[in-house]
Amino acid sequence: MEEKKIKDQIDQTEKAAIDEVLIPTEEPQRQYYFIEKARRDLAELSAKAGRPLTFCVTTFGCQMNARDSEKLVGILEQVGYVEEPEEEKADFVIYNTCTVRENANQRVYGRLGQLGRAKKKNPYMMIGLCGCMMQEPHVVEKLKKSYRFVDLIFGTHNIYKFAELLATRLESERMVIDIWKDTDKIVEDLPVERKYSFKSGVNIMFGCNNFCSYCIVPYVRGRERSRDPKAIIREIERLVEDGVVEVMLLGQNVNSYGKTLEEPMTFARLLKEIEKIDGLERIRFMTSHPKDLSDELIEVMGNSKKICKHLHLPVQSGSSRILQKMNRRYTKEQYLTLVDKIRTAVPDISLTTDIIVGFPGETEEDFQETLDVVRKVRYDSAFTFIYSKRSGTPAAVMEDQVPEEVVKDRFNRLLKEVQDISAEVCAVHEGTVQTALVECRNDHDERLMTGRLSNNLLVHFPGDESLIGKLVEVSLDECHGFYYMGKMV
Ligand code: SAH
Ligand code: SF4
Ligand code: F3S
DSSP: OHHHHHHHHHHSOHHHHHHHHTOOOSTTHHHHHHHHHHHHHHHHHHHHHTSOOEEEEEEOSSHHHHHHHHHHHHHHHHHTOEEOSSGGGOSEEEEEEOOSSHHHHHHHHHHHHHHHHHHHHOTTOEEEEEEGGGGSHHHHHHHHHHOTTOOEEEOSTTGGGHHHHHHHHHHOSSOEEEOOSOOOOOOOOOOOOOSSSSEEEEEOEEOOOOOOTTOOHHHHHOSOEEOOHHHHHHHHHHHHHTTOOEEEEEOTTGGGTTTTSSSOOOHHHHHHHHHTOTTOOEEEEEOOOGGGOOHHHHHHHHHOSSBOSEEEOOOBOSOHHHHHHTTOOOOHHHHHHHHHHHHHHSTTOEEEEEEEEOOTTOOHHHHHHHHHHHHHHOOSEEEEEEOOOOTTSGGGGOSOOOOHHHHHHHHHHHHHHHHHHHHHHHHTTTTOEEEEEEEEEOSSOTTEEEEEETTSOEEEEEOOGGGTTOEEEEEEEEEOSSEEEEEEO
């Protein structure tokens, strides 16, 4: 069959025949081949349009998705597309979607309707959809039925094939759909275009094996796979050569890094290796699951000069009963003991968290336990979420779903508690001098620059753009709840 296909191609034009015969089977070479191919097709289209064609990638969801979008942008730029920040003006719009909560999905459908209308006016326009939502079969069915104007649909497991899928779409008029159920493959060394010159996310692992009972991520991101430590170190070394001073190591559960490798390795050891990279100034990571946070890691954090003084440690609920139903595999007491241990080893660490309100069966007493944890830990900040039912997860079919008004009331009470505490906690650093990595010009006042402290808080201070990407000493003069006003010293 394969031979016949190749022979048929040879019988066509010679150029097409050579293309087909030479398609590499190994990655990433195969994708570089398709980048070239798409480049030729796009150049023809641009010539016809009489202008360069543009793209806009819109990212929903977490940092993992943000990093994936940088990979899409890397390929689009190599293919010859030019970035257009305004979605409505772009010739190729890609939504990198999230499905962790239902409202994320609704936003995508709403905006897709608007894009469909824009497409009618622009003959060169293409629409691509990828990311976690696409891994849900009912979503793809709905798109095939009611959103026929979408050009390209792919999932989270085959994002590395983006160049190939794009080349396929450029050569045909049909909707291209390619979704994989799961994968054990990790493709290294594809192009990527960073949003910031001085900092970068770095995937250290993909997928999740935890199956928290409310969460859809394990179903849409697949099984846990760790990247080879050598590939991670090599990537960071190259980033540093290219001007990066801060990396954010990314994984759904970084504390279980390395367990699935042929030569198992711990996250703490990986951090020690990364710390040795000359020129790298700051290391961040997310997310840490409390059940896997080891003493070894706490020790490494305590001794490190580069690991930032910030730990995001999602608690989800303060009730041990609810935590068990959530399949989090720790109790309220274990969580609080862990926090104490971390604070002893790294006294000035900033702690942040994620909390879900209204998990099925949550009573007022359970909710009081959550407030109790918030008061005891005194988080620097917390992301609070209303429980969202995700079909296919165990929690979706649990009894006692909590009525909406009750959840909203609890949510508001929680938010107030979290905000009051975080304003107090933030004020603790007022009057100190700290190192900030200068990230950008301030949005509201162009005389000011914005820098990020080791503890992840922002400080605004007078300065100019030449400071971007530099580490500077800033006095934190006034605390404004969630940020500081200061000056360079
Ligand atoms: N891997 C990370 C979290 C990824 S999702 C971890 O385990 O901490 C980010 C956050 O979204 C979660 O921490 C949780 O608080 C929230 N979340 C996940 N599923 C949710 C759901 N069904 N409803 C409401 N919030 C949810
Ligand atoms: Fe979801 Fe739990 Fe995995 Fe985090 S650890 S991604 S909350 S299943
Ligand atoms: Fe959303 Fe997928 Fe991240 S569901 S939170 S984008 S892993």
